[in-house]
Amino acid sequence: MAERVAVVTDSTAYLPDGVAASLGIRVVPLRVSIGARTATDGVDVTAVDVATALRAKVSVTTSRPAPAQFATTYQECLDAGATRVVSVHLAAALSGTWESAALAAQDFGHGVVRVVDSRSTAMALGFAVIAAAQRASEGASAAQVQGAATETVDRTRTLFYVDSLEYLRRGGRIGTAAALLATSLSVKPLLQMVEGRIVALEKVRTSTKAIARLVQLTAGYAGDGPVDGAVHHLAAAMRAEQVATALRAAIPQLGELYIAELGPVVGAHLGPGVIGTVVVRR
Numbered sequence: 001m002a003e004r005v006a007v008v009t010d011s012t013a014y015l016p017d018g019v020a021a022s023l024g025i026r027v028v029p030l031r032v033s034i035g036a037r038t039a040t041d042g043v044d045v046t047a048v049d050v051a052t053a054l055r056a057k058v059s060v061t062t063s064r065p066a067p068a069q070f071a072t073t074y075q076e077c078l079d080a081g082a083t084r085v086v087s088v089h090l091a092a093a094l095s096g097t098w099e100s101a102a103l104a105a106q107d108f109g110h111g112v113v114r115v116v117d118s119r120s121t122a123m124a125l126g127f128a129v130i131a132a133a134q135r136a137s138e139g140a141s142a143a144q145v146q147g148a149a150t151e152t153v154d155r156t157r158t159l160f161y162v163d164s165l166e167y168l169r170r171g172g173r174i175g176t177a178a179a180l181l182a183t184s185l186s187v188k189p190l191l192q193m194v195e196g197r198i199v200a201l202e203k204v205r206t207s208t209k210a211i212a213r214l215v216q217l218t219a220g221y222a223g224d225g226p227v228d229g230a231v232h233h234l235a236a237a238m239r240a241e242q243v244a245t246a247l248r249a250a251i252p253q254l255g256e257l258y259i260a261e262l263g264p265v266v267g268a269h270l271g272p273g274v275i276g277t278v279v280v281r282r
Contacts, residue, residue, distance in 0.1 A: 006077035070104035084142035091196030123230035163273035219250035
């Protein structure tokens with residue numbers, strides 16, 4: 001019997017509007033706590049809420065979905081006619097979300113649910129999820145759908161600029177040694193995702209030079225071949241548009257280029273002013 005594969009992800013994929021619905025992707029949300037209020041990522045809390053709270057030095061924390069949430073979603077997929085599920089999630093090194101999904105997968109038969117670590121987040125995760133869902137819609141097997149996700153991860157690079165490393169340090173997402181990069185207020189850090197971990201890439205003297213260098217490095221990775229990309233930001237829409245314009249000029253075979261504000265969960269750890277770029281080679 002041919003397999004029917006459902007694709008599941010979490011809310012940090014920040015898929016473009018309408019993509020999840022059009023490709024039948026199920027999204028399990030993380031949770032965000034702002035002060036005493038706890039809300040659902042992408043449902044009843046916005047990136048603006050998070051940016052406002054961070055600037056006001058209000059506590060913002062995030063939490064993974066419970067395994068039961070994933071188990072319920074997987075069962076709903078199977079009840080709707082799927083025979084297998086491929087669940088693709090943000091980096092296990094950054095969050096317990098992958099672990100929750102993997103624990104839930106154990107409630108089902110061997111190989112019924114396959115859980116993939118994207119080793120990243122935002123549209124670096126999103127591109128992998130889209131690739132998986134497109135293969136699933138073509139009638140591919142669970143192994144092929146999983147392969148589409150992991151191969152996309154291997155062709156993807158994520159770089160980003162932050163105004164301050166304080167939010168990453170506070171959330172434990174970057175080590176104290178790396179945070180020392182920004183001991184001087186005049187130093188602006190460029191970071192990258194490496195195997196699911198946030199690591200320092202370069203330090204640049206001003207934000208203007210840092211953004212220019214971000215564009216240069218992103219274009220360098222893209223090379224001359226066909227690529228798709230994304231520009232993410234938190235409370236920096238104008239800067240994101242400028243980066244997108246520069247990338248369109250610098251990358252000869254740039255196809256899709258999404259511009260999207262980071263959602264509450266990822267935004268909480270990177271802080272207002274962040275600019276991120278994602279490039280996936282086709």
